[in-house]
Amino acid sequence: xxxxxxxxxxxxxxxxxxxxxxxxxxxxxxxxxxxxxxxxxxxxxxxxxxxxxxxxxxxxxxxxxxxxxxxxxxxxxxxxxxxxxxxxxxxxxxxxxxxxxxxxxxxxxxxxxxxxxxxxxxxxxxxxxxxxxxxxxx
Numbered sequence: 001x002x003x004x005x006x007x008x009x010x011x012x013x014x015x016x017x018x019x020x021x022x023x024x025x026x027x028x029x030x031x032x033x034x035x036x037x038x039x040x041x042x043x044x045x046x047x048x049x050x051x052x053x054x055x056x057x058x059x060x061x062x063x064x065x066x067x068x069x070x071x072x073x074x075x076x077x078x079x080x081x082x083x084x085x086x087x088x089x090x091x092x093x094x095x096x097x098x099x100x101x102x103x104x105x106x107x108x109x110x111x112x113x114x115x116x117x118x119x120x121x122x123x124x125x126x127x128x129x130x131x132x133x134x135x136x137x138x
Contacts (some may be wrong), residue, residue, distance in 0.1 A: 004030050004136070007044060007055040008071065010090075011064050013034040018117055022124045030057075040074040045082055046075075056136045057086045061113060062102055063093040070098060073105045082138040088127070 001074045010016060016034055023032060033051055035041035041060075044051050058076075062069025069089065090113040099110050102132045114123040 004056040005033055005051050005053060006030045006057045006059070007035060007041060007051065008034045008068065009035045009038065009058065009060040009067060011066060012061070015061075015113065015115075018120045019124070020043045021117070022121045024077075025121055026043050026128055028124065028128050032093050037066050038068045039071055040056040042075060046079065054082065055085060057088070057131065059088045059090050061091050062089050063095050070101045070105070073102060073107065077105050086131075086136070 006101075008016065008019060020032060021029070032126075033044060033055065035044055041058075043049070045054065060069045060072065061067060062073075072135055073087055073089075076085055076087065085106045087105075089099075089107050089110045091098075091111040092115065114120045
C-alpha cells in the first residue's frame, strides 16, 4: 500500500499507544491519525480542517463509550467523497445488534480488538498484508 492516512477512532489511550508502537515495529509507513470520538472523526473527514489526503482506511471501536460509530459509518457511506473509505470495526465487546448494523453498512470487517502488545503487532501485521494486496480507489 502506498503510504496513506489511516484514521483510528478510539478513546483507549493504551490501544492507541500500542498501535503506534506496532506500526513502527512492523514498518508501516502510513500516517496514523486519531480521533477520540465520532464528532472529532467527522470533523477530520468533513470539516474546515479535514485531513488531506483523506484517509483510505479507518478503524472504529463502535462499542467504546462516547463513540457513536454506527452513526459515523452511516454518514461516511452516504457521503460521495468519503464512501470508498475502507472501514474496519474493532471491538472487545460482542454487541450482536451493533455488529449486524455495522456489517449492513458494508464495512470491510468486524474484528476482535486485541489488547496485548504481541496480539496488536500480529493483528496489524495481518491487516498490513491485506492492505498491501488490494487496490484502493483514487
